[in-house]
Amino acid sequence: MELTIQAFGIAKDILGDRKTMLSMNDGATVADLLALLNKEYPAFQKLTSLAVALNEEYAEKEAVLSPADTIVLVPPVSGG
Amino acid sequence: MELTIQAFGIAKDILGDRKTMLSMNDGATVADLLALLNKEYPAFQKLTSLAVALNEEYAEKEAVLSPADTIVLVPPVSGG
Amino acid sequence: MIKLTDQPININEAIEAAQAEGAGAVNVFIGTVRNKTQEKQVLSLDFEAYDPMAEKEIQKIVDQAKAKWPVIKAVVVHRKGHLEIGEAAVVIAVSTPHRKASFQACEFIIDTLKQTVPIWKKEIFEGGEEWVSAHP
Amino acid sequence: MIKLTDQPININEAIEAAQAEGAGAVNVFIGTVRNKTQEKQVLSLDFEAYDPMAEKEIQKIVDQAKAKWPVIKAVVVHRKGHLEIGEAAVVIAVSTPHRKASFQACEFIIDTLKQTVPIWKKEIFEGGEEWVSAHP
Numbered sequence: 001m002e003l004t005i006q007a008f009g010i011a012k013d014i015l016g017d018r019k020t021m022l023s024m025n026d027g028a029t030v031a032d033l034l035a036l037l038n039k040e041y042p043a044f045q046k047l048t049s050l051a052v053a054l055n056e057e058y059a060e061k062e063a064v065l066s067p068a069d070t071i072v073l074v075p076p077v078s079g080g
Numbered sequence: 081m082e083l084t085i086q087a088f089g090i091a092k093d094i095l096g097d098r099k100t101m102l103s104m105n106d107g108a109t110v111a112d113l114l115a116l117l118n119k120e121y122p123a124f125q126k127l128t129s130l131a132v133a134l135n136e137e138y139a140e141k142e143a144v145l146s147p148a149d150t151i152v153l154v155p156p157v158s159g160g
Numbered sequence: 161m162i163k164l165t166d167q168p169i170n171i172n173e174a175i176e177a178a179q180a181e182g183a184g185a186v187n188v189f190i191g192t193v194r195n196k197t198q199e200k201q202v203l204s205l206d207f208e209a210y211d212p213m214a215e216k217e218i219q220k221i222v223d224q225a226k227a228k229w230p231v232i233k234a235v236v237v238h239r240k241g242h243l244e245i246g247e248a249a250v251v252i253a254v255s256t257p258h259r260k261a262s263f264q265a266c267e268f269i270i271d272t273l274k275q276t277v278p279i280w281k282k283e284i285f286e287g288g289e290e291w292v293s294a295h296p
Numbered sequence: 297m298i299k300l301t302d303q304p305i306n307i308n309e310a311i312e313a314a315q316a317e318g319a320g321a322v323n324v325f326i327g328t329v330r331n332k333t334q335e336k337q338v339l340s341l342d343f344e345a346y347d348p349m350a351e352k353e354i355q356k357i358v359d360q361a362k363a364k365w366p367v368i369k370a371v372v373v374h375r376k377g378h379l380e381i382g383e384a385a386v387v388i389a390v391s392t393p394h395r396k397a398s399f400q401a402c403e404f405i406i407d408t409l410k411q412t413v414p415i416w417k418k419e420i421f422e423g424g425e426e427w428v429s430a431h432p
Contacts, residue, residue: 053349075416
């Protein structure tokens, strides 16, 4: 399946764009996505943390991804 | 000696006026003043507390009064 | 800035007076007149202050706060005279480099002000009035 | 009221929105842009927000605060885009019947906001820039 990943903050800088297309196997999880990102873009390994939001909510590592989801990379937040 | 006592809040209501003249023996202390007030105006006995300020500072019970002092009765404060 | 005033408190002015270069945080406390004390309906309030001593005591509290926390600026404005429901009785604004100290210093100032500063509040009810905290 | 805005925050408006009948206390926290982080001279800041999720996360924090304390109204306004030194990045205003809860609820909201809300701060230095907290 083809997934569209949105990225903010330093995650956008690492991917080089706000939106990135990734090919993953059907049934892939948030954990699989993070593994893929860490492999393809080693700069992610240096971050303090990297969370994934699905449909505007923080997702568990076991959550299964679908092309219909809004998938967003959330690097360490620093608001306030 | 003749002392001028100023009073605020409920202390003013008890004395009936902002300023009151009292006759006390030379060498009288804050404790003596409070004892006199409690005797002459029993309503003071019902207050949660009654402090005396001498020259714009809270005074100890042992402080000696002088006609030159600015003597102020400070009933329980309730600012804020 | 320490001020006792019989005019409505300008909250914006108090906050601006607390802003400072190097400050990353400003904490502001606004104490307002409530329409109820326990079960009684409060119609309005009168504040009486022993002005010169009140200002000195507030200054002492601000000095204590500055000794305990890295306070850059502290502003305390207290209203006196007659207040209607909803009006601000006191505004405290404290700037510090980081946020935790701004909360702690501001809370220390209002807590201590209520214990030591010679200001008295009279609540006016339907058919009566009462000096707050005067009696046990 | 929860708001993300690319315009300067109107502090007065935020405070007024938090005022409420029955409130005896309003606590306000203002986070401003400092000119220094550790030893580096900060020239300006950029805030980026994932708006819809940020608003949802702020709402969750406000709901948690209301479950823990008797919050009457809570206002959270966060700036985004480019900020100059001294500008307000965030303003939080919380009204409660009594003062202690206003301090606690306001501090809880800013502390939790900094941990969970998807907003990112980039500090701009002489000759460089850096996403805050991105690296250990």
